[in-house]
Amino acid sequence: MSPRTSHQFKEIRESRKSQIMDTALELFAREGYAHCTIAMIAKKAGISKGLLYNYFESKEQLLNEILESGLTEIWELLDPDKDGDLSAEELKNFIHIVFRLMRDKRDYWLVYFGLLMQPKVMEQIVRRPVVKNIEAYFQILMNYFKKQGYENPLLEVTMLSALIEGLGVLMIYTKDVVEIPDTLMDQFEERVINLINNRQEGQIFSSSQKNEK
Amino acid sequence: MSPRTSHQFKEIRESRKSQIMDTALELFAREGYAHCTIAMIAKKAGISKGLLYNYFESKEQLLNEILESGLTEIWELLDPDKDGDLSAEELKNFIHIVFRLMRDKRDYWLVYFGLLMQPKVMEQIVRRPVVKNIEAYFQILMNYFKKQGYENPLLEVTMLSALIEGLGVLMIYTKDVVEIPDTLMDQFEERVINLINNRQEGQIFSSSQKNEK
Amino acid sequence: MSPRTSHQFKEIRESRKSQIMDTALELFAREGYAHCTIAMIAKKAGISKGLLYNYFESKEQLLNEILESGLTEIWELLDPDKDGDLSAEELKNFIHIVFRLMRDKRDYWLVYFGLLMQPKVMEQIVRRPVVKNIEAYFQILMNYFKKQGYENPLLEVTMLSALIEGLGVLMIYTKDVVEIPDTLMDQFEERVINLINNRQEGQIFSSSQKNEK
């Protein structure tokens, strides 16, 4: 048997890593980070505890890589022209993607938000380079609203963020109480996009009211 | 010397209990629930570890009582006529209070939201009677929007909740990054109230735009 | 109100003490000594923990007094002429009393035997004066069998003791499996007494055999 090339080795390593990270993410989401043990993760991933430490230097490092990888992945989807400028179309697309991600990567959000709330963890996350990008995006949104002539762009960005994250939180923490139906999510998304597209129609609490008159 | 009266004992117990709960809440918020040890709480509260167990049967029980007590306290402020009916004025007042609480009881929210994200913890919280009240409130809001002629009350309630909770989350998790200024909070609140009061004006992203044309 | 006489005080003290001891014995028997807490005992006795320490200087001391008091009480019933001599009648009476005690003071035996098996506890008990009496009684029994012309009195005493204690153990530890009926106990006692009274008939395993012939 010819020895594997170093390239093959690297590939194997990478796929093992993802496998571990996926497993861990699922467990973190289901059981909570603190409640998960290395033994649980290793067992579910079908490897030994020792091997896990071959790939990640600590439980915390494993978490960090999961968070970073998730953020990067998301970021790549959201990444606009990087010209710092956002067209209406791009913003619409951005929102659409965010909503899709919220559904598809629910596990990830669950963990991400959960940890965001743990003060000590947050401090760590904040220092990561990817988070800088998020702050950049915040600026891009600010610019968008400024260019559209909004008087108080910060307020607009805050509301948009709040709407989206608020929905995210609702989705996540009502999971055990009541499932938010997909149709409601779609309507929600539609409304948010309307709000941006068409300010006249876009009253947050009145989309269907005009019929009334 | 005669022993303390049972009244005195009760007073001691109650004040000690609150003292411990306050201390614990502060620490949970600052350090995260998982990261806090009983020793830390006891030390900060100036008592022995043993005494803590005289008042709470476990760390988890301590947490539960904190959550329950906070929810109850909040609930009392929010509680409307209980006639199941909500006037516009009451809704306005409700929102105002929610915004005030968000600022005044930030520690509480930090812990509460943080735990809401921990799956196992959430299951516990959901079963508590106080949470039933929250569900009741949800119905009251639904009724309100229905009576106002909204076509899709569930969507409206969801958006209102998302807006408020989203702001809450923003407030909390941006704490270490950037402080949301009080003026922004006020504007946010004003906007939300406008949205409800006056549907024509209440476009979420345009309150100040009409002047522009 | 006239102050109580010191005699009255002493009476009150004594009755309180017995009350605590009775309660503790019952609990020890039901829950096991190690598993019982001072708090449990005090609560069941309707007094405060502090007061218990007013009467007994430690949990261990409480146990010791219970054991000692039980042994003394039993001993008084068994106490023969003290002339070191035992008539057949006295031995018969002795056995009868032992059997009665086994039923009436089951709680006590349960605790007593249970503790006898705990090495460290045993060491303590053995040093108590009452136990010396037991050893004395052993001698008296030895003498009895010697005088009756038995070749190996030690063996006889051992067998008698084993029979009685063995029944005691059976009674106690089969409690949760199967109750030994009173009639069986009576038959057992009758047999033991026969064994001593009438050596010809007293085959341990043959009371009903004569029909066989």
Next chain:
Amino acid sequence: MSPRTSHQFKEIRESRKSQIMDTALELFAREGYAHCTIAMIAKKAGISKGLLYNYFESKEQLLNEILESGLTEIWELLDPDKDGDLSAEELKNFIHIVFRLMRDKRDYWLVYFGLLMQPKVMEQIVRRPVVKNIEAYFQILMNYFKKQGYENPLLEVTMLSALIEGLGVLMIYTKDVVEIPDTLMDQFEERVINLINNRQEGQIFSSSQKNEK
């Protein structure tokens, strides 16, 4: 270096497990179950506390496994043809083994009897499958005496059990007072066997008496 084979691991586990159980049994016997700490056991076994929990999920579980293993081991020795039938020879052999075990496994008995007396522990033991076997044995003995024409087999079995267990108890709890000599044990055993073999001669308190007349 290649990792250990699963066979090697199994061997390590098994030998470690017995090592811990042996150590614990000895300590339980010497110090009493309640008085023994995990730290003591681990130290005496030359391992860390943590490792102990790698093999036994709790102190109580460790105890249970010790008891179960002892009972099983004993049971294998006692197990007759399983035809539910007991010949005189088999019964004799049974008694012989019991007496030998009493001497050889004194530590075990000490712990076993000691715990039998602790109510809460007993409940646990009783539910174990091995104990069912003991009940089965009880039935076999009953059958034996019935077939031999005894009028009250239950009484006979009770007496036999009491004799044996009573001796066991005597052996154990007189350990600190006076050692029962081996010769006495032999005589005791001989007498019990005689009692069964030869009903005419087998008077419990008179084996050597007939010469006297």
Next chain:
DNA sequence: AATGAATGAGCTTTCATTCAT
């Protein structure tokens, strides 16, 4: 690369005992 036995620091929890009142 791969294993899981082994470690040990540190956690939650218990409870006999003390003590101010």
Next chain:
DNA sequence: TATGAATGAAAGCTCATTCAT
């Protein structure tokens, strides 16, 4: 005499991490 809040030493147990194989 009587209370129960308060203590603190010590227990059982957990688990991230290391390491010999």
